[in-house]
Amino acid sequence: MDFVEMIKNRRSVYSLDKNMPVSDDKVFDLVRDCVKYVPDAFNIKSQRVVIFTGAKHKKFWDNVHNELVNFTGKNLSRERIYSFAAGYGTILYFYDMDVVENAKSQYPLYADRFNDWIMQSNGMLQFAVWTGLRALGVGANLQHYNPIINKMVQNMFDVPKSWVLVAQMPFGGIANAPGAKPDEDVMQRIKFAK
Numbered sequence: 001m002d003f004v005e006m007i008k009n010r011r012s013v014y015s016l017d018k019n020m021p022v023s024d025d026k027v028f029d030l031v032r033d034c035v036k037y038v039p040d041a042f043n044i045k046s047q048r049v050v051i052f053t054g055a056k057h058k059k060f061w062d063n064v065h066n067e068l069v070n071f072t073g074k075n076l077s078r079e080r081i082y083s084f085a086a087g088y089g090t091i092l093y094f095y096d097m098d099v100v101e102n103a104k105s106q107y108p109l110y111a112d113r114f115n116d117w118i119m120q121s122n123g124m125l126q127f128a129v130w131t132g133l134r135a136l137g138v139g140a141n142l143q144h145y146n147p148i149i150n151k152m153v154q155n156m157f158d159v160p161k162s163w164v165l166v167a168q169m170p171f172g173g174i175a176n177a178p179g180a181k182p183d184e185d186v187m188q189r190i191k192f193a194k
Contacts, residue, residue: 015083017088017172022137030129039124042107044102049094061085087171094166133171
């Protein structure tokens with residue numbers, strides 16, 4: 001499959017199950033390689049991930065639901081949260097603020113740009129993993145329950161306080177494929193300057 005086809009096939013898959021088409025090793029190898037090779041400004045290596053499956057995956061989404069109930073006082077999003085728990089595993093995306101602060105002091109001329117650059121790198125990492133998972137036949141979607149869940153995540157996974165949570169990616173077998181993407185005139189979003 002060529003690169004553009006891989007991009008076209010990457011979709012938000014919300015109907016996940018535990019029937020993985022590949023081994024855990026394939027998923028872990030993909031994530032490891034993406035973390036290693038996705039670019040980061042000044043090669044500061046700021047990106048971090050946590051991957052988990054099985055009982056830890058279910059407990060995580062139970063905890064997300066509980067945190068949302070505590071925050072809102074309402075039992076919202078239960079069905080949606082448990083659709084993520086129906087998947088096989090989750091990938092959490094972080095950046096390490098200690099690494100970023102060190103880069104800012106090493107390169108003071110660019111200090112005000114590093115916050116943008118680390119988010120760009122994190123986005124590239126998410127996209128690379130997401131596209132790679134889909135190429136393996138694995139479905140995934142991207143969620144953002146932070147900062148509501150930040151303290152819970154820090155406690156559950158014993159991550160350093162300098163790790164800042166950016167996104168959560170539940171993944172698994174594809175129980176139901178998403179519908180066709182709506183057509184658009186993409187040229188409304190592109191300008192060729194000659």
